[in-house]
Amino acid sequence: MNLVYRKIKNKEDLSEYLSKVNLFKEIYPFYKIIVGNIDELNDNQLGYFTLEENGNILILMPFRLREIEHKVEGETYYDVISPYGYSGPLYNTNTSRAYLLDFWTQVDLWYKEHNVVCEFIRFSLNNNYQFYSGKLVPTLSNVKGYIMADEKAQWDAFKPKVRNNYRKAVSNGLRFEITQDSTNLEAVECFHNVYIETMTRIGAASEYFYSLEYFKNIVQRNKDNFALAFVYKDDIAISVELILILRTTMYSYLGGTLADYFNFRPNDFLKIEVMNWARKVGHEYYVLGGGRKDDDNLYHYKKTFFPNDGDVLFYTGRKVVNTKVYKALDKMVNGSKEAGTPKSKISSKTYFPLYRQP
The missing domain is CATH 3.40.630.30 (Gcn5-related N-acetyltransferase (GNAT))
Structure with missing residues (x-):
C-alpha cells in the first residue's frame, strides 16, 4: 500500500481531487466544498492524502499544510489542520481495519519526514475516527x-x-x-x-x-x-x-x-x-x-x-508529532515555564496547538 500526497494549486488539481472523491460509495458533501473559488488560493496550503493499492484508492483525506511563522533553530516547520466542516479520512464502510491502521502509520511517517509538528482534525459524524493514532477528543455535542x-x-x-x-x-x-x-x-x-x-x-x-x-x-x-x-x-x-x-x-x-x-x-x-x-x-x-x-x-x-x-458527539483529533519542537514553539510564543501539553491532558478546553492560540 502506498500513501500519496497531492497539492491543490489550480482548477485542474481541484477537478482531479473531486473525481477521486466521487469514487467512493457514500460521500459526505463536505468533501466537495473544501475550497470555494480556487483562484483565491495563494498560500499553497491545500492538499490531500490517498492510500492506494494496485491503482485503487482506498482512503482519501483533505487537509491544509500550514507553514509556522516561527522558526526553531533556523528550521521551518508546519502543522496540519482539516478544512472547515466535517472532515477526516473518507473511505467505504467495508474498508478493513488493516488499511486504516496502515493509513495512519504512513501519515505519521510522512509528517515526521516533512517537518510537521502537529495535526488537528475535525472528524465527520460517521465514526471515521476509528484507529486514529493521535488523541481523540470529544469536543461538542x-x-x-x-x-x-x-x-x-x-x-x-x-x-x-x-x-x-x-x-x-x-x-x-x-x-x-x-x-x-x-x-x-x-x-x-x-x-x-x-x-x-x-x-x-x-x-x-x-x-x-x-x-x-x-x-x-x-x-x-x-x-x-x-x-x-x-x-x-x-x-x-x-x-x-x-x-x-x-x-x-x-x-x-x-x-x-x-x-x-x-x-x-x-x-x-x-x-x-x-x-x-x-x-x-x-x-x-x-x-x-x-x-x-x-x-x-x-x-x-x-x-x-x-x-x-x-x-x-463531534470528535476532533489532536496529535503532537514532534514534542520537542512543539514545546519550543509554545515557549517561544507563550513563555510557558513548563511548555507543551502532555497527550493525556489534551482536551476540548485546551486550545490546540498552543502556539496558535489567540
Whole structure:
C-alpha cells in the first residue's frame, strides 16, 4: 500500500481531487466544498492524502499544510489542520481495519519526514475516527433530530417557546421557500447577501466571509445534495439557511438573519418549515450542529427543536508529532515555564496547538 500526497494549486488539481472523491460509495458533501473559488488560493496550503493499492484508492483525506511563522533553530516547520466542516479520512464502510491502521502509520511517517509538528482534525459524524493514532477528543455535542412521520407528534415535541415563536411568525405573514435548483443563481446571490450581512453584524472572523463564488460552487458540486431555504417578509428575504444532504440526513451548514426582523421570529419558522418539507420528500434526520462550546445559549436554542432526541458527539483529533519542537514553539510564543501539553491532558478546553492560540 502506498500513501500519496497531492497539492491543490489550480482548477485542474481541484477537478482531479473531486473525481477521486466521487469514487467512493457514500460521500459526505463536505468533501466537495473544501475550497470555494480556487483562484483565491495563494498560500499553497491545500492538499490531500490517498492510500492506494494496485491503482485503487482506498482512503482519501483533505487537509491544509500550514507553514509556522516561527522558526526553531533556523528550521521551518508546519502543522496540519482539516478544512472547515466535517472532515477526516473518507473511505467505504467495508474498508478493513488493516488499511486504516496502515493509513495512519504512513501519515505519521510522512509528517515526521516533512517537518510537521502537529495535526488537528475535525472528524465527520460517521465514526471515521476509528484507529486514529493521535488523541481523540470529544469536543461538542451536536443536535441531531428525527423527522417524525406524524407532523402533530413533531409539533408536540417542540419546546413551548418554539411553538409560540412559530405562531408569531405566521401571524406576521412570513413566507417560506426552498430550492434545490443549482441553476438558480439569483437564489444563491440572495442567500449570500443575507449571510454576509449577518457575518458583518456579529463581527465574524475574516475566514467566514465566503465569496459569492464559494456558494455558487457549493451548489454546482452538490447538485443533488443541497437545499437553500428562505423566509420572506413581503418580498424581502430575512432569514436563510444552506442545507447539505447525505442520503436522508440534512446538515444545517451556514445561514443568517437580518437583525431588523428578529421580532418576527423567522428562525423558528424556517427550521419548522424545513422539517415539513423534509417530511414530504423523505428525509429522516436534521443535524443542527452544536454551540460555540458545550451547553452554551446557541446549543440550548438548537436543542429546543429536538429536546427528546439524543445528541451526536463531534470528535476532533489532536496529535503532537514532534514534542520537542512543539514545546519550543509554545515557549517561544507563550513563555510557558513548563511548555507543551502532555497527550493525556489534551482536551476540548485546551486550545490546540498552543502556539496558535489567540
